[in-house]
Amino acid sequence: MRILHWNDGYYPRIGGTETLVRDLCHVQQAAGHQVTVVGRALPGSPAEEVMDGIPVWRRPVLDEELIHQPGLLTRQIKACADYKQRFQPDIIHIHGCHMAGWLHLLSRSAAPCPAVLTLHAPLHLPAAVQRRVLEEVEILAAVSASMLASFAPQLKNRNGPSHVIHNGLALPLPPPAPPRDVTTALCLGRMVNEKGFDIALRALAQVPGVRLIMAGDGIELPHLQKLAADLGLDHRVDFRGWVHPTAVSDLIASSDVVLMPSRWEEPFGLVALQAAQVSRPIIASRIGGLPEIILHGTTGFLVPPEDPAAMAAALQSLCDHPESATHMGSHARSHAEQTFSIASCAAAYENLYTSASAGIRAS
Numbered sequence: 001m002r003i004l005h006w007n008d009g010y011y012p013r014i015g016g017t018e019t020l021v022r023d024l025c026h027v028q029q030a031a032g033h034q035v036t037v038v039g040r041a042l043p044g045s046p047a048e049e050v051m052d053g054i055p056v057w058r059r060p061v062l063d064e065e066l067i068h069q070p071g072l073l074t075r076q077i078k079a080c081a082d083y084k085q086r087f088q089p090d091i092i093h094i095h096g097c098h099m100a101g102w103l104h105l106l107s108r109s110a111a112p113c114p115a116v117l118t119l120h121a122p123l124h125l126p127a128a129v130q131r132r133v134l135e136e137v138e139i140l141a142a143v144s145a146s147m148l149a150s151f152a153p154q155l156k157n158r159n160g161p162s163h164v165i166h167n168g169l170a171l172p173l174p175p176p177a178p179p180r181d182v183t184t185a186l187c188l189g190r191m192v193n194e195k196g197f198d199i200a201l202r203a204l205a206q207v208p209g210v211r212l213i214m215a216g217d218g219i220e221l222p223h224l225q226k227l228a229a230d231l232g233l234d235h236r237v238d239f240r241g242w243v244h245p246t247a248v249s250d251l252i253a254s255s256d257v258v259l260m261p262s263r264w265e266e267p268f269g270l271v272a273l274q275a276a277q278v279s280r281p282i283i284a285s286r287i288g289g290l291p292e293i294i295l296h297g298t299t300g301f302l303v304p305p306e307d308p309a310a311m312a313a314a315l316q317s318l319c320d321h322p323e324s325a326t327h328m329g330s331h332a333r334s335h336a337e338q339t340f341s342i343a344s345c346a347a348a349y350e351n352l353y354t355s356a357s358a359g360i361r362a363s
Contacts (some may be wrong), residue, residue, distance in 0.1 A: 001033045001034070001090045001091060001350075001353065002033070002034045002087065002088060002089045002090045002091075003028055003033050003034070003035050003036075003040060003089065003090070003091050003093060003353070004022070004034070004035075004037075004084070004087055004089035004091070004092045004093065004111075004158060004296060005021050005025060005035065005037045005038070005093050005094065005095065006037075006038045006092060006093065006094045006095065006100045006103075007021050007037065007038070007039050007094075007095040007100060008039065008040050008096065008102060009039050009040060009042075009101060010022070010037050010039035010051075010056055010058075010099050011051055011052075011056075012042075012045075013039070013042060015160060016120070016167070016268065016270035017095050017096055017120045017121075018216045019169070019270065020095075020120075020167050020168075020169070020270070020345075021037065021095055021244060022052070022054070023168070023169055023170050023342045024342065024345065024346055024349070025037060025054045026052070026053075026054070026170075027342050027343060027346040028346055028350075029053065029054065031346070031350075035054060035055075035327055036056070036057065036087055037054055037055070037056045037057070038056075038057050038058075038059065038080070038083065038090075038100075039056060039057075039058050039059070040058065040059050040099065041058045041059055041060055043197075045058055046058075047060060051225045053080060056084050059072070059076060059079065059080065059103075060076070061073075065256035072277045073106075075231045075279055076088065076103065077106045077107050078107075079108035080104075080106075080107040080110070081107040081109075081111075082110070082123045083125070084107060084110040085110050085111065087111075088111065089111055089113055090113055090115060090353075090357065091113060091115070091353040091357065092104060092111065092113060092114070092115040092116070093115070093116045093118070093349070093353075094115055094116065094117045094118070094137065095118050095120060096118065096119065096120040096121055097209075098122070098126075101123075101125070101133035101137065102125060102129050102133060104137075105113070105133060105136060110216035113357075114138040114139065114356035114357055115137050115139070115182055115213055115348040115355075115356070116137070116138070116139045116140075116141060116142050116349070116352050116353065116356060117133065117134075117137040117139070117141070118141045118143065118165070119140070119141070119142040119143065119147050119148065119151060119267070120143050120147075120267055121147075121267045122150070122267075130154065131157075133156060134151065134154055134155060134158060135157055135158050135159075137160070138160055138356045139160055139161055139163070139352050139356045140155075140160060140161070140162040140163070141162070141163045141164070141165045141349075141352060141354070142162070142163070142164055142165075142267075143164075143165065143166060143267050143268040143289065144164065144191050144267055144288070144289030145164050145165050145269070145289075145291050145292060146265065146288050146289045146291075146292065147164075147267040147268070147288075147289060148162060148164055150265065150305050153244065161211040161355075163348075163352065165345060165349060165352075166268070166292065166293075166339070166340055166345065167268050167270060167273065167340065168340045168341050168342040168343070168344055168345030168346070169270070169273055169274065169277060169340065169341075169342055169344060170342050171277055171336070171337055171341065171342075172277055172278060176249075176253035176278055176279060176325040178279055178325075178329050178330065179257075179280075179322065179325055179326065179329070180322060181256070181319075181322045182210065182256045182257055182315075182318045182319045182322050182325050183209065183210060183211065183319075184211050184212075184213065184254070184256050184257075184258060185200070185204070185210055185211070185212045185256065185257050185258070185259050185315065186212070186213045186214075186215065186217060186251065186253045186255035186257070186258050186275075186280075187200050187212065187213070187214045187215070187216075187258075187259050187260075187261075188248070188251065188252070188258065188271050188274075189215075189216050189241070189260075189271055190216055190217070190218045191214075191216050191217055191218030191219065191220040191221040191224060192218045192219060192220055193220055193263070193266075194262065194263060194264035195220075195260075195261070195262055195263075196262050196285065196305070196306070197214060197220065197224055197261065198220075198223070198224060198227055198260035199261035199263070199306065199307075199308050199311060200212065200214075200253065200261045200298065200308075200311065201224065201227050201228055201231060201233060201237070201314060202227075202231070202308035202312075203259070203261070203308040203309075203311035203312040204231075204233060204236065204237070204312075204315075205231045205232070205233060205308075205312075206308065206309065206312035206316075207312050207315050207316050207319065209256070209319065210236070210315065210319060211236045211237070211238065211242055212233070212236060212237045212238070212259075213254070213255060214237060214238070214239050214240065215236075215239045215240040215241070215242075215243045215251060216240075216241070216243070217241055217243065220250055221239070224239075225239060229301045232264065238263070248274055249274070249277070249278050252275050252278040252280055253278050253280075255280065255319075256280070256322075256325060257280060257281050257282070257283060257315065257318055257325060258271065258272070258275035258280050258281070258282045258283070259282075259283050259284070259311065259315070260272055260282060260283070260284035260285065260290065261284070261285055261296070261305075261308075261311055262284065262285045262287055262288065262290065262305065263287070263289070263305050263306055264287065264288070265287055265288035265289075265313060266285075266287060266288035266289050266290050267288060268288075268289045268290050268292075268293070269284070269289055269293055271289065272284060272290055272293045272294055272300075273293055273336055273340050275332070276293070276294075276299060276331075276332035276333060276335060276336035276340075277336045277337075278328035278333070278335060279330055279332060279333040280327035280329050280332065281299065281300045281301075281318065281324075281325050281329050281332060282294050282299065282300035282301075282332065283300055283301045283303065283311055283314045283315060284300065284301075284302055284303070285302070285303060285304070285305040285306075286302040286303060286304060286305065287305045288304065292306070295331070295335060295339070298328065298331050298335075299328055299331050299332035299335050300332065301314035301317075313326075
């Protein structure tokens with residue numbers, strides 16, 4: 001099967017969707033499929049390249065230019081159509097938001113094959129365009145039941161099927177040693193208000209003897225650094241900055257518990273899965289797709305969003321009972337291996353590809 005993955009970004013641009021698409025491509029390629037990726041242009045990157053054995057074509061116009069200079073749209077559509085005709089895909093797998101789904105529809109006649117659209121996050125398209133994309137794509141999937149439910153009002157006129165396929169990741173090996181004591185917590189991700197890292201700092205202030213690693217970058221970093229100083233936590237918080245994806249597992253393994261105090265509806269929460277794979281318990285907000293990953297009381301704790309005291313209480317419980325952290329971490333890894341493997345994720349998508357192709361043939 002010839003599979004074209006269409007995402008707004010691709011490695012070296014880093015994010016949860018980019019990580020999933022990259023792992024998915026490798027599994028599909030190893031299974032004998034021909035795979036290519038379409039992503040938007042990156043300053044300084046060549047238009048075509050092979051990254052880790054995966055051919056990548058970067059659309060020649062930056063999305064910002066496309067939005068503000070509508071005259072470029074015709075050229076962009078033609079370039080997309082030309083690439084589709086060159087690759088001749090059997091299936092087009094569109095990932096998420098912004099321009100990918102729209103440009104696919106505008107160049108659809110160049111490659112008469114079915115498309116699967118995976119909803120990784122809220123779409124950022126004009127309402128009329130978004131409605132058309134959601135209604136016309138052959139098969140729709142979402143990374144969590146929470147994510148699919150959030151689109152329910154926009155799917156009333158949709159005739160095609162919708163599915164939930166949880167993300168999967170390659171399991172890191174070997175498993176790291178479990179923590180003997182809970183002395184180090186970790187927050188990992190973009191330093192933006194939605195991630196709620198300020199809540200983690202306020203929780204930390206209520207739990208003596210624990211240090212916190214904050215890894216990531218973003219516009220909230222100066223505010224978080226000031227808040228840590230105001231709370232008297234300078235000596236207990238280590239701001240690490242951006243971490244390369246290949247170093248994430250080791251960073252998680254250097255901590256004893258992972259905190260995810262999100263205040264927005266996390267579509268999935270890839271960091272929760274990464275933590276589970278490294279046998280670390282997770283304390284997270286009960287919001288969005290996170291309850292679909294974390295088993296409360298078994299692989300971690302779910303606490304109300306915007307509640308530093310509840311997060312502090314869960315963290316203190318693990319400090320007082322480090323054996324619970326060890327057991328939770330062990331269960332988290334087993335649960336991740338059984339439920340969120342990249343192999344099972346790829347198999348679920350292959351079933352969708354097959355059903356989409358069969359539907360096209362039947363019509």
